Amino acid sequence: MDEGTSQKPALARGSGQHVLIAAGEPDTTELLSTTLTLAGYRTSVADSGATALARVLESRFDLVVFDATLPDVPGLGREHRPPAEHVPPVLFLTAYDTLDNLLPELGLGERDYVTKPFRVAEVLARARVLLRGTGPARARDGALRHQDLSLDDTLCQARRGTRALDLTPAEYRLLRYLLVNEHRVLTKEQIGRYVWGDFRGDNAIEQLVSRLRRKVDRDAPVLIHTRRGFGYWLGGEEGGA
Template sequence: MSVDILIIEDEPGLSRMLATTLGAQGYAVSTAMRADEALARVAVDDPALILLDLGLPDGDGLQLLPLLKQRCQAQVLIVSARDQESDKIAALDAGAEDYLTKPFSVAELLARLRVAQRRRQEAAPVTQCYRAGELVVDLDQRQVSLAGEPVKLTPKEYQLLAILAQAGGRVVTHAQLLQAIWGRHHSDDTHYLRIYLRQLRQKLERDASEPRYLLTEPGVGYRLGDGTA
C-alpha cells in the first residue's frame, strides 16, 4: 500500500490532530509513534512524504533519519520542538528536506508540504537543467547562461552552482557544500564559501547586495532562488 504522508510522532494528541487535518486535505495518512514502528511502516506504506519528530521514545530522530532515507524516496520534513540552530543543521546534513519548529500553524505546515510535493515531482527531470527566471544551469552540458547569454565560470564556481541547482531550491548546508567541493577536512572553512558566493553573485546577480538567485540561509547554508526574491 502506498500513502501520501507518514507521521512519526510520539505525542498521541498531536499525531491524531495531524492525521485528521491532513486527511481532511485529501492526503492518505499513516502514523507511527516509535522508531521501530516507523521503519516497519515505511516498508509497507512507501510514503511520499514523512513528518518526523526528533524526540521518540526508542531513539533520536536524527539517528532514524538516514535509515528512513535508505529505505524509501520520501521527502522528510522535521517537526520538532528543538529550535537550536545546531539541531536544524544536523537534520539538514542528515538528509532532511525541511525543518519546522513546534508550535506551528496548520497553514504553514500545509505550505511546507506543498513545497515538498513540488520538489518530489521535479526531483528526476529527463534533462538535468535548472531554470529560474533568466538563469539556466544545464547540468548535462555543464553550461550556465543568464538572459540567453553564456556565463563563464571557474571550475569551483561551477561546482558550487551545480550543487545548489541539483538541490532544486532546497537549503544546502555549509558542511555539505564544503565537503562536496573541498573534502571532509574543510567542513569548517566557511570563508571559502563566502569568497566563491561573492564571485558568483557578481557574475549572476543584477544587484549582488540583493540577490535573487544565490540566497543565504543565515547560519545554515545557501539555496537557489527563483529569481524573484
C-alpha cells in the first residue's frame, strides 16, 4: 500500500447481541438487517410500532432500532409502553424536523437517535455505545450527570450545580451529545449532523460551542475542552479519547 493511501476506520461491530429492527420501509429494514447481521448481531424485524412493542414484551432484546416516523407510533401513547425495566436500549431513526418532539422521550432509559437519511457507520457506532453502556451516569431521577453538570431530558433542563442553564435548543442538543459521549472527541462534522441534521461551516459550530461554554463553564472546573485539529469533548482535564 502506498504511504499516501489513507485507510477508512473499521466499522463498529457487535458480538452476537439480539437487535430488534422496527422500520416500516422494506428497503430500510433490509439495509439495517443486512448491515447489522454482517456486523455480528442477531436481528429480528417488526413492521409497526405496535408489533415492536409486542415483541419487546414477549422476548428479550439487547437493543431496539426504532423508526420514530412509523405511522402508528403516535397512537401507542404512554399508557401502552412497557415498564422501564423491560425496555432495552433504543436507537431512534428520526427525521430532523421531529427532534423537538423526540427529545423528551430520550429521558426514559438508555436511548439515542440518528437523523434520516442516516449513515450506516453512524448507526453501528451509536448501537455500540448503547450496548456497551458507555454513556454518562444516570441518577434515579433519570437525569444525565457528569460531576455537578446534569441534564434532565423530561424537562429539557440543564443545571450546573444549583444554577439553571438557559440553553437554546441547539445548545441543549450539543450539550446532550457531549454528555452522552463524555471523554470522547467529537468532530465538527459529527456535531453539525447531530445538532442540525447536516454539516455546517466550522464558524457556526465554533460559535455554538463558544456560547455553550460561556454558560456551562462559568463555574470551575472547566468541562468542555478542545482537541485542536480534531474537535471537542466533555470531561475532566485528562481524557478525550
